[in-house]
Amino acid sequence: MINEVYSFALKNALDEIRNICPDITHAFMFREDGEIVIGDQNTPEKNIVQAVNAFEGIFEKADSIGHVECITLESSNGRVNVFFMNELYFLIVTSRNADMNYVNTVTHVLIPTILRLVEKICPAPLKSNSSLTETRPEPKPETPIFEESEEPEPLRESIEESEKSVEPETTPDLLLPEPPVNQLIVENLGGLLVPSDTVRIDSAILAQWEELYEDKKIEEVEIETFDGKKTTCKVKPIKDSKYDGKGTVQMPEKIQSTLEIKKGELVRAKPIVE
């Protein structure tokens, strides 16, 4: 789940939908290429993967019926509904006695609204999600709906205030694409030979950034906390397979201290392209 962090808002939405519609036993979202966007907290990722794989044959021949817009499965103990909205497939499993009018009303109103909202909040990432599927550029993110840790804010020299660049990505004019913003979870990076000015990020994310910028090597990255503290540092791919592909950024203690964050917290990262 490359996009799991960016999907935080959607995950909350799915969980809330399940709260108000207890008849929904499972809910998750995926793309046609099989990439899982998000799942509710009660559905193990393994089950989601199996379920998404089950649709592969259908999607392969979907052109013959004009692209899959909806799938409905009726079984003796419940049903599965899959809807296509905003370039994503949204799957819900409901119990046999579910009031489908209510469920449909909730899901068909809430989910598109949330997707639109997320798209408005972070236009660049979501647009690239939909429009760059063929070239698979970058995974998304950016959703200021998080509540970050509430630490005090003594400013340090290397930290800039965020107000200048709150919306740097709304001017889609120039030569280079806007820098994609990825939300990542902070992991510790330690060791004797670890440079204190370098963070490590998923190799897949770096590759997508480089692809987006026509194979320019990304050597620096801007890290921003949800409190608005920013710093620029060097970046390298994660070496430890335990952390690679998990939506994490490995960060030396010094940078964590500069940003006043710690392991487990979320930050935004975007490439710096000269």
Added chain:
Amino acid sequence: MVKKKKSFQEEVTAVAEPIATEEMTRTSDFRANLEEIKTWNGVIGYILRNTTSAAIDLKDPTKIIDYAILSSSALDAAEELSTFFDLGKVKHIVVEGKDIKVLSLILGENKISVFLEKDADCEKVLTKLR
């Protein structure tokens, strides 16, 4: 995602050698019903398969292979999803595209897919088949 190879090996023939008279009668009934359904407005065609034979009647013969694979994939997906989510016996699955929808179900040993225009009434078809 792991690729799942599916082959649609059934031959497109008329109903072949009867194995059991009762089963053949049932299959014949389904065929008769499907023939009638096919005359309805908005019905594009059908595929009927069982262990010994397959019958396909579609308005556009160039789509036979695609529709056959889609039909087979839909029924496989239905079985798998029903197992993953512990939903019990599959009743039917409807795959809706922008232009066409496919209603697939298993009745006895017969796997049936009916291809309909987007606005056609699936419930009416289901009622007729059951």
